[in-house]
Amino acid sequence: MTAIRLENLVKRFGGFTALKSMDLSIGDGEFMALLGPSGCGKSTTMNMIAGMEEPSEGRILFGDRDMAGVAMGRRGVGFVFQNYAIFTHMTVRQNLDYGLRMARSPKAEIARRTAAIADLLQLGDLLDRPASGLSVNILQRVAIGRSAMMEPAIFLLDEPLSNVDAAFRAVMRTELKHIQREFRQTMVYVTHDQLEAMTMADRIAVMDHGVLQQVGTPLEVYNNPANVFVARFIGAPGMNLLAGVPVEGAEGLRIDLGALGRSAVLDAPLAAAARRAKGGVQFGFRPEQVDLVAAGAGLGMTVGFVERIGARTIVHLERDGITAKAVFDNDTRVLVGDLVHLAPHPGALRLFDAATGAALREV
Numbered sequence: 001m002t003a004i005r006l007e008n009l010v011k012r013f014g015g016f017t018a019l020k021s022m023d024l025s026i027g028d029g030e031f032m033a034l035l036g037p038s039g040c041g042k043s044t045t046m047n048m049i050a051g052m053e054e055p056s057e058g059r060i061l062f063g064d065r066d067m068a069g070v071a072m073g074r075r076g077v078g079f080v081f082q083n084y085a086i087f088t089h090m091t092v093r094q095n096l097d098y099g100l101r102m103a104r105s106p107k108a109e110i111a112r113r114t115a116a117i118a119d120l121l122q123l124g125d126l127l128d129r130p131a132s133g134l135s136v137n138i139l140q141r142v143a144i145g146r147s148a149m150m151e152p153a154i155f156l157l158d159e160p161l162s163n164v165d166a167a168f169r170a171v172m173r174t175e176l177k178h179i180q181r182e183f184r185q186t187m188v189y190v191t192h193d194q195l196e197a198m199t200m201a202d203r204i205a206v207m208d209h210g211v212l213q214q215v216g217t218p219l220e221v222y223n224n225p226a227n228v229f230v231a232r233f234i235g236a237p238g239m240n241l242l243a244g245v246p247v248e249g250a251e252g253l254r255i256d257l258g259a260l261g262r263s264a265v266l267d268a269p270l271a272a273a274a275r276r277a278k279g280g281v282q283f284g285f286r287p288e289q290v291d292l293v294a295a296g297a298g299l300g301m302t303v304g305f306v307e308r309i310g311a312r313t314i315v316h317l318e319r320d321g322i323t324a325k326a327v328f329d330n331d332t333r334v335l336v337g338d339l340v341h342l343a344p345h346p347g348a349l350r351l352f353d354a355a356t357g358a359a360l361r362e363v
């Protein structure tokens with residue numbers, strides 16, 4: 001069942017169009033992340049779902065009910081913002097049960113939900129503490145708990161973890177996922193952090209410049225990005241994209257990568273798709289999907305910089321102004337200045353039309 005449907009949604013602020021046209025269906029109980037860089041229109045979309053902004057064009061449906069003219073308070077949504085709004089003169093418990101007390105819910109029900117949420121969010125020991133003395137991390141946890149207490153069918157979260165510290169963010173990612181599983185809520189989660197989207201969401205809507213670029217599961221957007229924007233934005237580091245020209249030869253189609261040499265396109269349908277790209281291609285492969293191979297067998301590049309990031313090493317490579325990255329485990333020994341030869345894993349090669357940026361799909 002569809003919980004939320006956005007149909008041709010457009011938002012203009014004066015002469016500026018923040019959202020150009022958005023179509024998106026979010027399933028009942030689904031965790032959907034709206035992901036994209038700052039200014040891409042994520043919050044604008046979210047604010048329209050919440051009822052804080054009116055669409056300039058298009059419709060928002062909850063189930064089959066059109067939300068046009070339905071006030072925020074009547075939409076049945078819970079909303080948590082980046083900047084928690086906590087009543088500092090109240091205790092944690094009073095903050096959590098505020099909404100239910102205002103709604104005059106039965107005392108036993110309030111106690112039951114408070115205990116459940118405090119348990120899920122590890123607030124049990126803090127229930128009778130005044131909110132005024134608590135850290136930003138805990139306050140944001142209380143803010144999430146306060147919205148979750150209302151058990152809204154639709155839970156909207158706009159960058160709720162961007163002000164909390166890194167270690168706490170990792171804990172909260174797990175807890176938010178727990179809350180959603182527990183209450184089977186439909187969650188829409190705005191973030192510019194692809195790791196948050198990848199780890200929590202059932203599906204991700206990737207946005208750029210007010211345009212939806214792709215909707216898919218985390219693995220779909222990682223493995224098969226619809227265009228070069230998604231290829232670069234998803235993954236840390238993002239996908240390598242090298243300018244190339246398809247060249248026909250006796251061995252089949254190869255991509256000429258200039259100073260790096262030529263690389264065969266072994267997959268016949270992908271080669272057929274590449275032949276249709278008249279203005280050249282972008283040759284794409286993920287930094288973590290490459291092997292070091294013998295000289296002559298791969299793309300020859302020089303190691304410019306070696307970045308150790310704990311269990312893995314990011315190797316920055318360069319040749320004649322062309323740059324790429326490779327991610328290896330720490331046992332792979334490469335030194336700055338080495339000439340290495342890289343080969344993308346079989347099946348890891350992705351090609352994009354250089355003119356449009358769209359993925360060249362196998363047909």
Ligand SMILES: Nc1ncnc2c1ncn2[C@@H]1O[C@H](COP(=O)(O)OP(=O)(O)OP(=O)(O)O)[C@@H](O)[C@H]1O
Nearest residue numbers: 013016018036037038039040041042043044045192
């Ligand atoms: N009330 C407004 N009046 C004018 N322009 C606005 C208004 N609200 C948002 N915008 C503009 O619309 C664009 C999209 O903003 P939005 O807040 O939706 O982006 P975002 O993807 O959520 O980014 P961020 O993470 O920085 O908030 C931005 O260029 C922003 O400046």
